[in-house]
Amino acid sequence: MASQMAILARTRALIKTTTITDSNPFFKTISTFTFLSQEPQLAESTPSEPPSASTPLPPNPASGSPLYNENWRSPIPNTSLTQSLIPLGFLQQSPTSRIQALSQTLDVPSLMNVFADWMTSQRWDDMKQLFEFWIRSLDKTGKPNKPDVNLYNHYLRANLMNNATAGELLDLVAQMEDYAVLPNTASFNLVLKAMYKAKETVAATKLLERMLQTGKESMPDNESYDLVVGMLFLTDMIDASLKYLDVALKSGYMLSTKVFTECVRSCVNNGRLDTLVSIIDRCKAMDQNKALCPSWNLCNYIAEIAMQEDNSKLAYYALEFMAKWIARGEQVRPAVLLSVDEGLALSALGTAGRTYNASLLDASWAILRRSLREKKAPNPESYLAKIYALASLGNLQRAFITLNEFESMYGNPNKEAEQEMFSPFTSLNPLVTACSEKGFETLDSVYFQLENLSRGDPPYKSVAALNCIIVGCANIWDLDRAYQTFEAIGSSFGLTPDIHSYNGLMHAFGRLKKVGYLRTLLPLPHLSLSLSLSLSLSLSLSLSHTHTHTHTPVRARREDPLYDWGIILSFGVLNAPLICLLALNPWVRKLQ
Template identity: 60%
Template sequence: MELAAILLFARLRCCVRRSGFQSVSTFVHHRRGAPPEEPHVRRRHQSLSTTYEANWRRPMAAATPVENVAQIPVSLGFLRLIPTERMRLMARTLDAKGLTDRFAGWMAEQRWADVKQLFEFWIRGTDANGKPNKPDVKVYNYYLQANFLVGASSSELLDFVAQMDGFGVSPNTASFNLVLRAMHQAGETAAAEKLIERMIQIGKDYKEASPDEESYKLIVSLLFSDNRIDSAVNYIDLSMKSGYMLSTNAFIVCVRSCVNNGRLDALLSIMDRFKKMHKSKPFQPPWHVCTYIADVAMQSDKSELAYCAFEFMAKWMAGGETTRPALPSMDEGLVVSALATAGRMYNSKLLDCSWAVLKCSLRQHKAPAPESYLGKIYAHANMGNILKAFSTLHEFEAVYGNSEREDVEGLFSPFYSLNPLVIACTKKGFTTLDAVFEGLYHAHPHIKSIAAVNCIILGCANMWDADRAYRIFNSIDATFGLTPNIDSYNALICAFGKLKKTDDAVKVFDQFVALGVKPNIITYSQLIDAHLIVHDLKAALATINSMIGAGYEPSKEILKKVRRRCIREMDYKSDDQVDSLARKFNIRMGTEVRRDMLFNPQSDKDE
């Protein structure tokens, strides 16, 4: 008996030594340290040192497969099993709760094939009581998800869902959503629509299977991708009735589909629905999507859609102080386009909203650009809100009136930048002109400005009423307490020139020159026109010479008007002077063949 024990001990000692283990006695008188190495043992370790050092983190990596198996302790024999047998053994030992926990860990590790294989072994087994294993819906959904992630088709997933009844499990929303995701990836629009309708019908009796937010997101984005916009809008309505809001990605697909198919009306109806739902469940499209919608809407003159986009941008601005990262500054070019669209389509809401977004975007660090002010003035003028246009003009003057810009005179000139406001003042003739003047007279002082009065004077000139223009000119100082500027005198010269009152126009010119007011190129242009109306070519050429002496170059338009009058009057000497001026300033005058055909139709017939 003792001999058998000694032999068994010797065998175990060999196994331990071969496995690399060292036995240490727990008795005090047997405790010892590591024995000193013998010379031949040291040489053996030195021959394996290279392999060991290269694999110091995983010493078994350098060994052969046979050596690896030999080094596994006998107590870990479970690991020697091939994967299939290991799965079979695991399926026998796990209950439903343990299987759920194991699936959760494997899904996080992306071991989808293992989840699928283990479930298939487990479902064929029995529990501790000898009854067949029965999965719950959570375990089965793990199985469905694993099949989806390994690339199963939607038809295969539908078969798996149909087999749930055989296990006494009812599919829930998550089960159907996995099938919808497969259909979404494959672009199976018709099948997905049938499935969502089936979910709606089942959900009437079994709430756990009714569509949720993800279900509606998948079907809506799939329908928009297939350009079935009307059907997608119906499902958006169903989603909102259920208390769900469209996701950002689905909304981007919606915008792209509506724009590509020219269905901006459908996009407007969807955004109106979002605004109605904003109080209960806020929805905020991304900033760049809002700007894109506004740009597309203004190109198509859809002012209501542009207003919706700017309204969402205003909500972004309202929370912009706490948004991180900070919102980008508003593109003023987009605001100018919005102001022009508002004036064209008579949409005051778009005008006010776009201007408010611009002011909030600038954060009071700088003033809006002149183009923005002019766009707002044009919009008010076109909509007939002349007093609001004058109020904006007064603010514009306060900001840029004393600016050092080179074009500051042109910004407030009724002949150039403010000409649309002049036209609006005479839209209905003298009725509008008198109403505008009376409104400006009784208005608040912050509306009154010299630029506004100049627009009224030029409006009188366009109505060929020099007397009315002169009376308003005199009221600049007497009534409004303002000082006339060069544009005031230019508008009065224009009024006198149109009615062939050239002498009065020249008197006005001499008067303000004597007061120290410097004439500009518009002044000389109006004087030249006044002289040409009365066929006084010499005075017109003399005015051109005075303009050149003042440092201004005659434009091509001025020289062509003078040459045209020379030809009609057959004053070839003056015509030669015009040609000389054109050569001096390198102006290509061109020919007047087409215009001559209108004035000499008989000569054309003779030829």
């Protein structure tokens, strides 16, 4: 304790003797710490510097200032730099430098995402440069970046969109081996697209053969066959195109509408109609191709060519395609009402009759009625064409049903031209031929059917149908059946014979030279007897054929009574009584 007090007394004496002087009235302590000897000094304000501006007050809400709802301390913030996730130095680089810097930070998945983003904006040049920088960069482990096949296909697509040639793309595909990447189908399809642009058919077929021989990873798909087959059709290499089209269909691939249309057009233009029918049959048998359908105009073109060549099956397919278009047009809103020209349907009915195709007959009539949409009846020519087709097929029952419909629509002819529509010698002659094809057996069957129909509900009675039987009996030289049918028109059916009934009976008697019976039939009061010149000539020629056993020229003899009838019937302008008087007058021969 005494020692501590002694130390304190010595310290006080030292402070008093060393710190108090005249020049320095203050005292400073001695310390071993340097920072304790430092004293802050205030900087003197220079008069050149203006005083700092005070912070402005916020705007008054009552003043309606547009800055009230914003940050009034910084009304127009500069967000271009503060909100950017990319460093400012990166943005100030050139595009190539930015892409190079970006390539060093990406792995395969992130690079795929960048490519997906750039593909939507079609930045093909940037994609190409980025891949080329990336492929020369190192990954996180210090090894060179290695692409996969999908990433490399993006690089191929970028080159394709930059108008790279097929040869350049093939070189790039060959470089895939350097990265231990095998090209797949998509890789070769990109090359085929370049060949399609340049129409390099030979190279495309060779590449397709290579794809077929390589294996599973590069087997051709729908797009491969579409590119190659479509290119071959466009260059009129129809044999090669049909070859690969056959391979595609056998493999079960789906054809595009464009390729199918080109196939149809090429086959029609080159006359390969049967081949086209076979292709359509195969497509209809496949679920993935049965919906294929050419355009509406092409369907019309197919139908016209098929009917010109009497290819009933191709004509049927053309009408079937057109029926699909009509159905589609009716289903859309607003509806598009497509219709087939009646002349085209009429030609189809004629083709059905010539080729004995019942399917084409039904399709033609159905599409005609659907095109008319019950707003009008088919023209008489359409009914006659259908009767002709049914008669050619031997379907007499449907033929007479069609004749009944025809009569219900146009059964009251007032003009001579309209009367010819029901003539068994011209318009209905195909039905007459069908009725007499098997002789009296068919004629009797048709007559009994008409007799049964006349007792039905509603009854069907037709003079035109009975006239066909009369002329059919004349064709088989059966005068008795012809006369009995003529008599049954009034007795059994309760109808009145028309001009065609008498013409048919005259034809029957003329073929057998029964002139006496003709003279008793002609002077009927209701008969106009405006017979055509063709009928009179046929009567005269029917006689001339009976004299072919001689070596004299085939002509009617002047002494034959039927020769007089041929002359008399030639003067159709005369009235019936005068013709009858001339026919019965024995002085007719003297006038010759």
